[in-house]
Amino acid sequence: MKNPGQIANLSDTISADKYAIVFLLATLFLFSGCANTSIDTNPGSDSDSDTDSDSDTDSDTDSDTDSDTDSDSDTDSDTDSDTDSDTDSDTGSDPCDGVVCDSPDPDYCVDDDTLREYDDTGTCDEGACDYPYTDTPCGVAMWCDTDECIACNSDLHCGDTCEDCTTAGETCVSGTCVGSVIFFEDWEDGDYVGWSTGGGGYSISVTTATAADSTTYSLSISGGSGGHYDGLYHTFSSLTPSTISFWGRSGSTSSSDTYFVVHGPGTPELTNQMVMLYFKDDGNIRAVASSATSTDLMSYSANTWYHIELLNINWSSHTFDVHINGTSIATGRVFRSTSVSSLGRLDFYNFDSSQGWWDEILVGN
16 A cells, blocks of 8 residues: 555656646647648748649649640541541542533534534533534435535535546536536526426516525426416427436425426427426326326425436437436336437426426436
């Protein structure tokens, strides 16, 4: 058992220890607070610390902002790149952009008989224009010269078949190759001076209303009263040509008109005829020859020109051939009267009241 003195000493010791513990706890608390607040012995350290903290914040903010900006930049870059790429791709993949196809090549002749004609508007293919075209045959009595179809009325291209007359040393007259021209009438002087009129009471004129073989004038006869050899005629002095030809045009397929009659010298009558040609009222071109035998040569259309040729005329054997529009229609036909041995007269007229036209009358060899 402790004595009172020992107890007093122990009490003092405890009191002293209590103060020591309190001081220690205060010190620990103080150091604990300083650790949390990162106290610097430098004056103004708190301000620097705050600034650093703000700097961190700004850094984060700037970083985020820059990152966003970079992201936007990437987006813009991608967008621009895509746009440029698309534009470049479009431009590069379609070479026809901006190409206008409105200047075709000139028309030209594929050969002597065919004209190639290009459309005015074409289509673009791989940057080049392609123009559709049509190959058109020039047709009867026409040939292709450079870039157009023209009439065969030259020595190199003559008549309905565009015959080369020069191979036989001949010339082209009214669409026929002849060695010599005896008589030719194309009415291009605008009148029928040198011809005689009958008593048929026709209206006779040289007109520009229509003409054959790319000419300007033709002869027109209107009227008719059922008579023969009463229109316009021309006489000759016993000629013996190998060729007689003309162009004829009828105004109707229901009238007999546009007569072309070849007589011998003397009186115009049946017993003095080589042949009678006319456009009959049944729509056929008819020839009357060989003892008055009638023959339909071919059908015709009203208001259409036909080139009729009497070829290889033999005044001794009294035979001839017939061509129409360059096509052989009859060969070896016999004269209507075998007593005819030369050409003496040509007659033009209408039998019915109608209108007929004649052009480019040729007599030659």
